[in-house]
Amino acid sequence: MVFPTIALEKKLWSSGFLNVAGLDEAGRGPFAGPVVAAAVVIHKPEQIVDGVTDSKMMSKKARERAFNLIKTNSSGYGIGVVESYEIDALGLQRAVKKAMILALNQTKLKLNALHYLIVDGKNVSNIEGYKMYKVDKGDSLHYSIAAASVIAKVTRDKIMREYAVKYPCYGFELHVGYGTKAHIEAINKYGICEIHRKSFAPIKKFVI
Numbered sequence: 001m002v003f004p005t006i007a008l009e010k011k012l013w014s015s016g017f018l019n020v021a022g023l024d025e026a027g028r029g030p031f032a033g034p035v036v037a038a039a040v041v042i043h044k045p046e047q048i049v050d051g052v053t054d055s056k057m058m059s060k061k062a063r064e065r066a067f068n069l070i071k072t073n074s075s076g077y078g079i080g081v082v083e084s085y086e087i088d089a090l091g092l093q094r095a096v097k098k099a100m101i102l103a104l105n106q107t108k109l110k111l112n113a114l115h116y117l118i119v120d121g122k123n124v125s126n127i128e129g130y131k132m133y134k135v136d137k138g139d140s141l142h143y144s145i146a147a148a149s150v151i152a153k154v155t156r157d158k159i160m161r162e163y164a165v166k167y168p169c170y171g172f173e174l175h176v177g178y179g180t181k182a183h184i185e186a187i188n189k190y191g192i193c194e195i196h197r198k199s200f201a202p203i204k205k206f207v208i
Contacts, residue, residue, distance in 0.1 A: 012115075021040065022146070022147060025099060039104050
């Protein structure tokens with residue numbers, strides 16, 4: 001397994017950018033539920049949590065262990081949640097941007113200012129007022145992004161487990177809203193519910 005480094009963070013620190021936030025999101029592709037973004041800031045190697053990498057490559061147990069340690073060890077972090085109805089209203093790209101801004105604003109409550117963003121994905125929208133470095137597969141390259149990916153993924157999975165209690169027939173606790181065979185079969189049998197993204201295919205055809 002490839003583990004990210006803080007080589008980029010160190011380079012930015014040495015260039016005078018003290019508060020460097022790694023930024024990532026979870027939930028871009030599902031048919032249901034929110035998109036969740038997270039930001040994480042560290043200032044020294046001692047804050048690294050062992051085993052943190054792209055959250056999709058980590059086991060559920062490893063992610064949940066890392067989630068608590070990242071929050072404890074980091075200088076600051078923030079989480080932004082944008083629900084399905086907002087995704088439908090804004091469009092996915094703008095919804096992701098809103099979630100990221102919410103996460104950054106929460107992070108700034110502790111740190112007062114953020115000086116540079118390193119972001120997973122070259123296609124992410126620019127966020128006004130910030131210097132940004134955007135990179136594909138950033139969560140496997142740069143620790144701050146990987147840590148943010150863990151925070152976002154664990155937070156979103158928890159939200160979907162809570163929705164599974166409210167809407168038990170869809171299996172949200174298993175597929176967390178993604179378009180699995182079981183999820184599509186449940187939609188065909190029961191129709192859609194409040195948290196389905198009505199602007200997404202194949203959900204659109206169930207909207208009256």
